[in-house]
Amino acid sequence: MSIRTRLACAIAALALIGGCSTTRVEPLDSVEKRIVTVAEWGGTPTDPAKARPHTIDHITLHHQGESFPAGKDPRAYLRTLQGWSRATKGWADIPYHYVIDLDGNIYAARDIGLAGDTNTSYDPKGHALIEVVGNFEEVQPNAKQLDAVVELMALLADKYKVPVDRIHGHKDYAETACPGVNMYRYLENGYFHQRVSERLKRAK
Template sequence: MVSLPKGIPILKRAEWGAVASVLPMKTHVPQKITIHHTATKQNPERSLKAKLQTLQKFSMERSPLSGGRIKEPWADIPYHFYIDVNGNVGEGRPLQYVGDSNTSYDPTGHALIVLEGNFENEKVSPEQRQSLEKLTLAIAKRWKISGTQIWGHKDNASTACPGEDLYLLLPHLRDLVDGKTSQRK
């Protein structure tokens, strides 16, 4: 079993009431970090627990996507970590298992982090940015991932994800992991 990154508070699956996966999952070892956005409006009033429960329910069902395409059920939440608008971090799919995507790329070896929001028209909150920096550093340190292996979803597939505002943070994350800059305050 792969342990969670140390030194960052994470709402664990048992704490938010995760149910068991509904399909078999393939194991992997993180070698890259890929950043996503939920592409939904930020909602600071809703709890992280409720957001994760809703995402898990959506993920495990046959569900319509924007544009009308139908998504077949996934085994579990597609992402390993979820950062809400308030900067709270939740454990999604256990990190030892390959995540999922509704685009055509193979996420094997990718630690998937999703931030709540649509960053084509919203801004990453300062709290999200701070948690993303800490989480990215912790994952990179734990699995010896270099800054060159930090990606946005759109670097792997034809999509706008993770949205322009979040995508603009990736060079800073790469430099942070490689020790070329420090965390922003």
């Protein structure tokens, strides 16, 4: 490292803007490549004839609302959820476009080009719906889940040109506790909005 580079590092550290780091920020399209596809988790594609096409202009966070114990197979969960959504609810598919597991893995669910479904009164047309497994009325989201939410929200905001101020929770649109008090606080206190904004800046 040259003297000039060392000096720049020292000045940066004294200014409290962090040391000189050579860590490369992962491009957002790399985040998309890591998403587990419907075929990979053993599901079948959404039938477009049974759902409404839409254009994404909001990003909305949900929780599973049920316990998801460590060791539970997320792929089996997704297959069960897809079957229940279609056979019992009569929906076109899983109501959400993406699901995040306990390890922060992101799974594709309903086709993002088709509007989701909900058990509540709001119309999710235009909303990219993210579900995080677990019941966040009872447990805390873990660090891997929080990081995955930020990465996915940033990807969606960038890809569909959604302003950060259009990132909300299910309860902002309907009478529900979803996404749970322990997850919603990260929307309420601006944590997700700030981190997504920072992620978008770093990706440029």
